[in-house]
Amino acid sequence: MQEYKQNLNIVKAPQDLEDRLRKALEPVPAKKRTKNRATTWVAATAAALLLIVGTYQYPAFAYYGGKLFNKIELSSLNFSELAEQGYGQTVNKSKTLDDGTVITINGVIADDNALLMYYTIDRPAGSVFTENSSFLYDVSKMQGFLTDSDPKEGIGNYSKDETQYEGVYKFEPVSPFSRTLTVTFSELQDNGKRASYPISFKFEANKAMNSMLKQDISQSVRVDQGTVHYDSITASPTSTIVKGHYKMEDGEYPRFPGLIKLYVNGTEVKAWGMQQSSNEDGIPGFELEFDVLPTDKIETVELVLETAAGYQKVEEPISLVSPSDRSIRIGDEKLWIRSVTKTDTGYDVVIARKQFTYLDKEQMSVQAGGNAVPVSSISTSRPWDLKNGNILWEQTYSFNTMEEPEHLLLDGFHYIKTYYKTISIPVDIK
Template sequence: MNEIEDILKANKTHLDQIQVPEALEGRLRSALNKKAHFPRANRLKSYAATVVILVAMLLSFNYDVIAIYSKQLLGYDQVMNASLKQLSDLGQGQSIGKSVSFANGVSLTVDYVVLDENQLLMFYTVNDPSGHVDEDNISPIMSLKAFWGEYHFQNSQGTMNEEKTEMKYLASFEPPMLFEKNLTLKFSLRQQGREVPAEISFTVNRNTAMGHTLKKTLNKTIVVDDTPITIDSILASPTKTVINGSLQTIFELAKAQLSGEQFRPVYLTLKLIANGKEVQIQGGGTSSGMKGITFHSDYDPLPQDLENLQLELVSLVAEYDVNQQFRLNKPSDGEKQSLNILGQMVEITKIETSKGETHITISSEESLILSRIYLMMDGKKVSLEQTIMDKYDKLPDGRSIHTRTLRFLGTGDELELDVQRMTYSKSNHEMLEIPID
């Protein structure tokens, strides 16, 4: 009770901001507006009694919400962002409270789940009385099994207590289909080189599930240096906002492979801007499959008072096939040699030989990486041994120059740099307006 009273005091501001449910407000207003057949003094007493009942109802309702929050979500503050904390304060989600214990005393408890159209969030606790909960006793490979299929684990984060006996985790799973109610969490304990499987079954209360706040099919294409990037859709929900798109269709991918001009995206930087402010990014990734090369970018939920929404394509980092050889001149007296590789400039600042090795120092834009290179020494192809010096210098215009030394075993009079593949960033900064109505 003392913990609950402390939480009530801490949430005083939240209590002051509670709004009366529309249905209740309507009924009370209707009752108050009715003509009464009793004296004015009695009417005042009736009004006062109504107000007291209303306040009692609101305090009782919020007291229950906070009691649930204190019991089920205590200790999860460090793994929740501001939006999730707000949802928790409002009592969104479903209490589960189911556990499994293993023979060695380790246990896993599913405390709470929050479900919307983008994901199912699971709050769970791992306990280890021996104080070794940080040694990855529970395998991170999890899934939710249902009647019609299996919903995969996406990511998680956790926080540990000082005694190392308890870990609080917040895990994200693919959202179950609308008709799925009975779910089973499948996981395992790592013990003595083997995995001990376990499961916890529970029923999803669809009345506590949330849908989406914005859902749009966009099909907008932005071209970055002859590379078309398609923004397919946006799905915003109370827990996060997801942008889905594609970089190459399966036909474009096949064509590139046949022609030998392969393109492999590494990272796409997108900024989501709501009401003129950048929305915090949560993560993202790319994948290849029957749909070609697709990507997704995840952000925090959109503001409730959304007035305008924009998506800025900042840059695309990708790996490109080069397959070119560049004859090297040994620099002397500070002379540098510039190489134009697919429109990107690489400077050879120094070539040195020592103890039967050749060291080549190069400089380029920060994002440029020669991801597969060889050195031809008098016609003999030699692989890169290692990079032995690596530094970044900031320029006045904000850009960074990346300087590193490449080490090759062997020496030769005639040197050629054989560049097979290269990774670099293409900037764009094109803005796309997203309709919100």
Template sequence: MKTIEENLEEYKQTLSRVQAPSGLEGRLRDALQRVPTKKRNMNKAVAWISSAVAALILMVGVYEYPALAYYFNKVNFSALSFAEVMEQGYGQKVNKSMTLRDGTVLTIHGVIADDNVFRMYYTIDRPAGIEYTDDDFVRYSFERVQGFLTHSKSLGGGGKPGTDKSQFIGDNEFEPVSPFARSLTLIFSEWLDNGEKVTYPISFDFEANKAMKSIIKEDLSESIVVDKGKILYDSITASPTSTIVKGHYELEEYPRFSGETKLYVNGIEVRRTRAGGHNPDFELKFDPFPTDNIQSIELVLENFEGYHKINEPISLSSSSDRSIKVGDEKLWIRSVTKTDTGYDIVIARKQFTFLEKDNLSIQAGGNVVPVSSISKERPWDLNNGNIMWEQTYSFNTTDKPEFLLVDGFQYIKTYNKKISIPVDK
């Protein structure tokens, strides 16, 4: 893989070669002249013209990113205050404050932007003598950041108490913002004591030349086959603040759990910080790469939802409270008990193992009897550090159950399948 200096030189050469498309200036002039003159909203017209001119300036290649010169392996932004980030030579100072109705002051100290997230550093100072409490985490919220070509939703954040109990120091992340924006507006909301929600906009200049582009941004076309389909990894974007892997599922049904995908750079595991997405898409967020000297990048699907088909009936003739090996898992037949309406069978299994319920039945007296009801799951402590989960399955029959009939079960299956991402060296 190329060094950062080589990448920077390529960016510089690319920018120097960027030219506006032939005839763009004339088409832009004609478009501006066609803006209706009668009863037009002058503010909207001015804003449209300003945006068009800004876009033209960007397209002819004078827009540069001087903050690209960094070694992101040396800075873990998630662990630093904004003052410490500035000491490293990164970020943009904002220092913009807004006073709420009760005298609380929100101050935006600075921001960092890259292809993965927009991070804002702030403090909230309650009025003198009023402590910042846990209730304030619900009282205040960051909704979005908006601007030219930007409508970035909040992704959450964290923080800690400040110099006294009236102050909270935090950072909040948003979806990436457009580098074309020249100003941004934070939409901040507060729930008042009377239940009313109030929103406050706070605008500030955005200096995109202090934003940081990604070192690695690669489209992928890699997939891993699992029991009920496959997992496709679509892209990886590594920036100074984080590494994001995006993909989607092609499965018979949406999984109950996302499993564990690990990222390794030069054989070093990169810590995963978040997993999310909306069916069928998923997004995995990791820490920044540990080094800029990239020799290898690997994604490893350690485990994921699996399915085991049960082809043989499970005998219920032996004594209760016994374990049965089924595929890679164990089921426990805890008890088979006669009731006023039939028989109850208590079955225990691991937390993320689920028996198929559609065709679950028993064989009793030569007949197949479907399950009539299933209780809620409840913990079963083995007193050895392990906790299983059990449920009661009820069957309406006067004949003693002989076999349990079930199509199969879903469980967390170990895959350990690896994808190697090509690295340019």
């Protein structure tokens, strides 16, 4: 449980009005617009919604106004301690299960990156949690007006007497226009089926949703076969999200997404992972999640692309005359020609390389008897232990030729390349 606790510190609402708004929004076609026109349209729509919603106006306005960079250990404190610091909305809504167990939602903290739900599970008098209790209870979506948020992760701890479980669940962001949110807990029954227990509570966005900083980046870094574009950064009390997209020569995701680090005032912010995505035009994108920013006195914010997909062209033929276990340096990488062996159908060439180095097999052949002979089959990769703490990976490449091959002809290979390219993000904090 302590590991999961550390991982979270990291480690993915009135009915008639809702129906009328949904019907009004559904017919609106998606159109491509310039950034300025899109901004105007979003602002006009937000203003219209605020006027239409009426009683939703103040909470949503409070959510979207202001900036906050305070660092708090959201998962290391119980909700009452957070509330004392002015964070979140107190809920205190309970549901008693059929067996007498009581589930209580203590409070929520939300922003544009996520919603954190703080809850407790109290066993009936005379009962305690057991080793298998973690399988008994589950949580599904958080739902409400314009909200259908999946749980991303959860952590928690048992009390010393093992009668109470105190936990935090992290959900996808919810709409600030939701007035009521409903989350469904479930309990595993003796018959193997789950009983569902929905809990609804009033959602007050101006209390639950602390403000965040949003900053467009609009900068890019060139890599061997394309470009990594950084689009935006959003910092909040729950996490820091960097969004971007790729423009590769083949229009696909790069073979290696890259290692991107975030630095604030020269200090690295802990990273929790990357998710791939794509926009409506099918452009491959990514979303990086980092920890909460470590200070409210921001002087510099930098993104560093340490490693990413690289491609090394091979300009010269590689000799196969005297194979050995010595490395052949090509650019920043190395290859090993381990053996050339005659078979009943031709010759086998065993080539070793690092784990994340991949040969361009479509353009691979051998020069034999004055002819270029393409590869006919390739074995699965297998480890080659160098007995010095390093393990390489080798494969057997078969060629249908009766002439002994003299050279390996290779167009190039893919590998993880070190770039260390830095961009600075101008951040205007008021």
